[in-house]
Amino acid sequence: MTSGADTGAAAPFVRLAAVSKRFGAAPPALDSIDGVIEGGRITGLVGPDGAGKTTLIRLITGLMLPDEGTVEVLGYGTRKDPASIQAAIGYMPQRFGLYEDLSVQENLDLYADLRGLPLAERGRTFAELLEFTDLARFTTRLAGKLSGGMKQKLGLACALLRKPRLLLLDEPGVGVDPISRRDLWKMVENLTAEGIGVLWSTAYLDEAEACDHVLLLNQGRLLFAGSPPEMTGRVKDRVFRLSGTTGRRRERLARLLDKDGVVDGVIQGEAIRLVMKQGLTPPLLEGSSGSATATPPRFEDAFVDMLGGGPGGRSRLAETQRQFAADGGRPVIEARGLTKRFGDFTAADNITFDIPRGEIFGLLGPNGAGKSTTFKMLCGLLKPTAGEGRVAGFDLRRDAAEARNRLGYMAQKFSLYGDLSVLQNLNFFAGVYGLSGARKRERIGLMTEIFDFGTIHDMSAKDLPLGLKQRLALACAVLHEPEVLFLDEPTSGVDPITRREFWTHINGLVEKGVTVLVTTHFMDEAEYCDRISLIYRGRSIALGSPDEMKARVAGMDLPDPTMEDAFIALVQGSEAKEAA
């Protein structure tokens, strides 16, 4: 045997020693990372977008070399023997690495040939994998025509064709519905039972919690390496749930966050979730009732604590915002039987809801379920095939300009002008929304102050770090003091601190009577909403407050369901009803 491969059973599969990687003059993408990945368990590579996850995985595959330090995989050095590594690993890159214009079977054949799977074993392996991934019915379909979940399973099948010793999955959970995600997780768990080592990278902190071992990255640095309970142990006995509160919980949260001893707090349905400093209990606020109960800590609580706690509860943005008076109870956003068909495919089917003033309404569902289609019909980007949508009493497709002046829009991915500087972007949006003269200067000055743009006015927007991009997007969306905000996946992939800051502003604005429609596939974020509509396969299968949804599925075996549990149960319920 070659020298490197002779490793003992206990030796780790991957050994990272002081690994650093830089791209250009930017701060290092990876800064002196040490760590191990072991066989027979799932190691979570956790961190927000831009933390360095993909770079680290590429270093492990040997497709990229570190500037400093060494990476050793299955006993081989990536510098010396990448070919041996590549023969022994399975790798699923971010977009699954599939050829979209080849069919499922053709993709499998291709990777079987490339990985040198002997012909004799093919029949059995294909059958096994197709059954395992439940793709047997779709072998002739083009990979491009598969749903996100199916693509992900096919990507996994291609990576597993010749049983690898180490499986590297780069964000397999992105854009996939929770049910598929759960299926995939189960498949991967079965693999670990056979001794395979799995690296699962993710930006979702709830996924991190389920891993056996976690490497937590933030801005290129390793913040934590260990088991999830070790991580949550940090904030043991410090997490509380304030429930049964009366009055406006967002306003309460804002006040609580400014109290001493409060490390972090978020809205969780009807309740407020607080992380306290060691030994302190949640402070009581005058004039409000309710009880605080200790609750098991989550990974995210510990992460925020590790980063030094969340931002305060005060939103300068909301303070300067004018108050929108409550008017006659007419809903601000109305969807009446909204339907959109593309050819014979119904992307959104008869979707109806009302959103009163000062409410956060969420459209929750996996990618491709129809929530973006619904969202786009409401803000005037798509024309409904049937039904109508009104915003502040206007049909946006007919009463264009004036009605649009009242809404602010923040798109899914960063969609400002990357080549324009921060100030030029602000100027542009101010101009487009008809601000001029003193008012324009005043609003831009205010945004600059609130979001701290002063020193970066002349930087190109595309060169900003993710968190600042997100702030700039929000600033541009609210420059003209809209009464309705449309937010499309506003915080996917950003770090928890930025996310909290963002929601503090939104919460504050809502208190001033701004109405918010938000789409998300992020289960935690759904709980920040007053009400949500659960969109699945183009239809709204449930509508109500997050607590109502959870209560609906709570039962003997699930006394305290999470939002994801609720989602899965509701989807399965709706499928069962359809089948009946």
Place this chain on the structure above:
Amino acid sequence: MSADPKKRKSERSGRARRFAALVRKESSQVVRDPSSILIAFVLPLILLFLFGYGVSLDTTQTRIGLVVEEATPLTRDLAASFQASRYFAVANGRDRREFEDDLILGRVRGIVVIPARFAADHAAGRHPAVQVIVDGSDPNTANFVQNYAQGTVANWERQRTLEGQGQPPAIAAQQRFWFNPELTSRNFLVPGSIAIVMTLVGTLLTSLVVAREWERGTMEAMMATPVSAAELLAGKLLPYFILGLSSMTLCVLLAIFLFGVPFRGSVVALYALSATFLMPALGQGLLISAATKNQFLASQLALISAFLPAFLLSGFLFEINSMPTIIQWFTYIVPARYLIPSLQTVFLAGDIWPMFGRAIAVMFLIGCVFFALAARSTRKRIG
């Protein structure tokens, strides 16, 4: 370990299988991707039609104004020979001022004036003259109008000599245009455009498809398998090599059967030249895509670095000898510069192997350089 013959054999068959798989994959992608078909078959047709029909350097039926200031039998006879010329479409007038506006507006390309004294001068041997006023704003056409006018007058004089009127010319210059006696510009433009088509398929299409793999992340997935970089490249090249030869074949068939371009050489020479030309073309495509990894940049680079030189700096339309010396040096690294004269020769002249041999050798050399560069930048590494 590597000496183990059984293992070596299995390695070899594994390599063959991987290669076959890559070729199969690439081929089914070509068939299913409309943009490949567009670039490999539709674009060539458009180009071929443009050069077959649209671009014509044949100045037949150029519009001129013919002014006969004084009608005599002699001037009428000379005028008749202008009217009968297949090079001119003649508008008749009695005064040159009638055509001056037309010349300014480009409605006629020149004015031929047979002056009032012409017959008298001719009879008296006082150096008769015909004036030709041409539109100098298009020098090429102006040159042709002058030449044809001169030719028409010379013909007329020769004709009169045969009829026994006037003197034979002291020196008769006999012109023979080999290979293309009718001087049909289509006969050399169409073969030349086939080289442009192969540049498009070889460089533009190849750079796009490889860049697409980088963009979509499939390149990364492939690289993390036991495939070697050489296999990856070869698997890409073979299908596009065949595609390039197929669109060349399509164009050649159209050239012969639709445009009636004679084909005097051999099929062997045609394919030997084309196949060798595809080496630098494909190599350049690979190099571009490996360097950019982005379809947008790749398409721009391919157009600027391959299409334009093949078009402008290859002798296709413009004489290389007339270019400034620096640009002439640059043309030596444009592969189309070697292919275009050879293709024109295969079509019009026949197999002239000394010429083909040199072209093949140089194109092969350029191809090797491109491949070496491409292989260097497509190591199995990202970033």
Place this chain on the structure above:
Amino acid sequence: MWWGRLKALIVKELLAVLRDPKGRTILIGPPIIQLLVFSYAATLEVKNVDLMLLNRDNGHWSQELVQQIGGSPTFRSIRLANSPAEIQFAIDNQHVLAAVEIGPTFSRDIEAGKPAEVQMILDGRRSNASQIVSGYLSRIVGTLAAETPAGERAASQAIRVEARNWFNPNLIFQWFMVPNLVASIALLIGLIVTALSVARERELGTFDQLIVSPLRTHEILIGKLIPPMMIGLFHITIYILAAVFIFGVPLRGSLFLLYGSAIFYLAAVVGLGLFISALSMTQQQAILGAFLFMVPAMLLSGFATPIENMPSWLQPVTLINPLRYFLVIVKGVFLKDIPVAEVVHQTLPLCLIAVVTLSSAAWLFRRRLE
């Protein structure tokens, strides 16, 4: 109010092109390359010709002819052949473009007052150059003929063809090429900048931002129309300056007319660009689309070869090509000082093309939103 919105849009559009390194490259690279390559390299003139001579006569007149040919600046090198086979080989392999063969009785015939013969063999594979060279050679032979005794006798009756070149007396090729380039650079830049601007916004997702803003569709279109036109006018100006001050092309007509019609020309070009970008989803498709339009537009415009040389069924196709009209105007204004009526006559179709392309682009944009 609408002006404020439009101004914001125009400023943004210009900044987006100027701040993007890729955009800057497009604004600077192609114009320079085009100017250099076309004005110096892309010439239909014939210079530096290689010629072969087979002289089988050793008399005075053949020497005279050889000398006169050798004195012509057109020919770079003259090789002497010893046999017709050598000529054949040299022409076959394109070592020379043309060959002149002087028969053994050449001088004797001339002295005897008999018609002497010279054979010219030219490579028909390069028929354009061959024709021009044959013209040169014929003129040299004609000059020599006039000096022979027989020629001198006949000279009084031989017809001279007096050529006069209007507008460009010395037939300088750059006087023709550089004004053409003024038109083609505006096409190139206008088309690419416009085609990319919408496709880029679509790719980056900023187009949705524009649509949900209070901007109306026609405002977006105008905002997309004006910046490329400004950029196009800038390039036209640079090229006009280069034409006058670097290449010494005479500017005989009115600049006012030139710029007046340039605005309509640019509107037509940008309209086409918008149309292309409304059809394409990505920047790459936009580039290929622009290219797919540009090659036929250049070839079927009268730029390289006159439109009247094209087959009659193809000529109507050129009517939709804006370059065709503007070429006439640019060349006319530079060299011929064409009358106002003619400029108007050529500008009207440009207006029509602009109206059609802009309204169909607007229609396509609306339809895309459905």
